[in-house]
Amino acid sequence: DDTPKTAAWASLICGAPEQDIKDMAAIMSKQNNVILATGTAAARCTGVENYPQMIYTIGLMGGHMGKQGNAVFYNLTAMNYVTKAYTGARGRAASSIQNPLKFEAEPGVNLAGIPSVGRNLIAAPLHWRNMLEGKYTSYGAHSQQESPNPYNSGVEHDINVKFIWNGCRNFLSMSIDLFNAVKVYRNCEFVLTNAIYASTVARFSDIVLPVPSKWEGSFDHAEYAWPSGTVNRYYGVDFVSANYPVCEPMWECHSDDWISREIGARLGFDPDEIVATDAIQSYFNCMAGGVATDEDGTEHTLLTITQDTIDRHGVELEPQEGEVDFEEFVEHGGYQYPRSKDDAYAKRYCYQDFIDDPAANPLPSASGLWEIYSQLKADNFNTPDFVDPETPMKPYPNYYEPTIGYEKTFSDWDKQIKGDYPYQFFTFHPARGSHSDNWSLIGKELYPHSLYINPVDAQKEGLEEGDTARIWNPDGGCILRRVTLMEGVMPGCLGLAESAGNLDLDESDPEHWIDRGGSANVLTPAVRSNYMPGLSGYNNGIVNIEKYEGEPVPPDCERDIFQIEEQ
Structure with a gap:
């Protein structure tokens, strides 16, 4: 594009000093x-x-x-790397069965007219406002795992969502454009949610069905409640997790499988066509299929399962000899494959x-x-009507200005003049929780849900440590947060942990909502990326900030916990 990609050019965009960029390039050279x-x-x-x-x-x-x-x-x-030990042929306990619900529908679209599998997909950042508008444009697949061309020119589809069943996702915390998400939920005729705790999505549901956590499991086979077997995909290639329950399901909760069977039966389906194998039996089928792999690639049985273990769990299984006894496997929480620095894997x-x-x-x-x-x-x-013909995708990896991001914080990039939304907004995974899970009172006290700002920017905006700030984006998203000054945040950037537990909507002004709970995804942008409709800008939205003159927000650990009253 006739623009030399020098360290000076890069420094202006990424903020790293020119010499640091040159030093890093030298470190990454073939000499090292x-x-x-x-x-x-x-x-x-x-x-x-x-x-x-x-x-x-x-x-x-x-x-x-x-x-x-x-x-x-x-x-x-x-x-x-090579997985050295795992449970089950595919690391899953649940059986794979066909959906018993049969219907005639447009290919790639389910009974409700919503895109399911195939190519008729909604652009991820736009799905809530598309639902409000009643239409969306699909461009085919969201990845390049298909060949030839997975994309197509835009195809218009109608969409009319009347019923939402939330399974394992807290959509009103973990997806972009939350204010419009709330409006979609309110527009629905019925919302059903399976939930472990009183999450944000549960708050906006008509019926909430309590389900057990991953730590709970019932020895009653009819409950279908037992933690799934697992392949060690996220635990490192040398460790296999036992995933064994530490207690029975508490209070009135039932498993997702039990709920699906019961609802299916009431709709006239055979429950065994919905969940064919009870959870304990399926778990042991998975465990019995576990293998350990020697350095030469030879596989052998991972777990010893005795008749006593089989009888205690009431499963149908043949006793077997393996690398480690099942009871020891559970006691230690898993199996660590033996390694040494000189083994074959270290040399591979x-x-x-x-x-x-x-x-x-x-x-x-x-x-x-x-x-x-x-x-x-x-x-x-480079499909017509999918990519701007003026800026086609290159066969090589070039840099281009994102549809939203750092450059958009300027009204005049060449003169480096900031615009109406002068800050890049990014989210991060916090120490006190995981997505919308584990937001305990202790975690809230130890790790306050603050907005992080560089002291230079704080001084410019008249903000001091602990002040309540109002932060808003071009789409009308607006939150209140206490600020924490941190040198490690780059000037021109504002950081807030993704998720926050519960939305705390202030709707006193119907035209201008404010979330006093500080949910980061109120501010993440509902903007499609340059080339791929599935990408979302959780880390490069644009916002403005000012000191809030109204009632300050209390620390999270002092906020009332949302509860669902039994009716």
């Missing part, structure tokens, strides 16, 4: 062993369609793939066969080699 390990937070931004290709291109330029002591991968869970590196003999072990690319120029990628994106 380098591991480029990127987290997944980059995917929580608009305008990052080229980021994966860029990371691998940098890795290839430095020779950091296929060599001992070098690597390029996207996640520290190291799922690119990816693409070893290709490096040793590229001709005999070609890669699945057009040339059989590593490629940093992908015409297939460009052709997949």
Whole structure:
């Protein structure tokens, strides 16, 4: 594009000093062993369609793939390595059955006219306002896992959502554009929610069905309540979790499987067509299929399961001998595969066969080699009416201005003049919770849900530590939060932990709602990314901030806890 991509050019966008950029480039050169390990937070931004290709291109330029002591991968869970032990053939306890509900409908659209599988998908950041408008435009798939072209020109669809059944998702906390999400819930004729606790989504439901947590499990087979078996995908490649209950289901809760069977029976279905195998039996089927893999690739049985264990759990299973006794497996919470620094896995590196003999072990690319120029990628994106023909996707990883992000905080980029929304707003995973889970009173006291701001920006806005600030975005989202001054936050950026527990809506002005609970996704932007409709800008929204002159918000640990009264 005739713009030299110098360190000075990059510094203006990312904020890193020019010399730091040059030093980092030198460190990543082929003279050094380098591991480029990127987290997944980059995917929580608009305008990052080229980021994966860029990371691998940098890795290839430095020779950091296929060599001992070098690597390029996207996640520290190291799922690119060999799994050495796991439970079950697929690591799942539940059986796979067909949906017994049969209907005639447009391909890729379910009975209610909502996109389900296939290509008729709603752009993720727009789905709440699309539901309010009663129509949406689909562009095909949300990923490039299909070939040829997974995208298509825009196709208009009507959508009319009358019923929402919330399973494992707290949509009124963990999705973009929350004010419009609330309006969708209120517009529905009926909302049903399975919930462990009084979550935000439960608050806006007509009926709430209490379900057990992952720590609860019933020895009564008819309850269908037992933690699922698991493959060690998120636990590291050497550890398998036991996932055994620590207590019976408490109070009046029932499992999701039990609820589905009971509702299905009342609708005239055979419950066994909905959930065929009870949870305990399914769990042990999974555990019995567990294997451990030796260094030479030989698999053998992971768990010893005795007749006493089978009798105690009331399952149908043949006793078996394995690497570790099931009771010991449960007692220790799992199984740690034995490792040593000199074992075969420590010496293994990816693409070893290709490096040793590229001709005999070609890669699945057009040339059989590593490629940093992908015409297939460009052709997949550059569909009429999907991508702006003035800015087509390139076959190589170039930088472009995101539809919303840092550049949009300026009214004049060339003169570096800030606009009406001068701050980039980003979210992060907090220490006190996980998404919308585990927001305990102790956690709220230890880790206040503050808005983090650089002291330079705080002084400019007349804010001091502990002040209540009003933060708002171009879409009408508005929250109140106490501020915490932190040097580690870049000037021009504001950080707030994703999720907060409960929305605390102030609707005293019907035209201008305020969330006094500080839910970050009130402010995340409902804006489609440049090329992929599935990307969401959780980390690069734009906002403004000012000191709030009204009633200050109390600390989270002093707020009333929302409760559902039994009726």
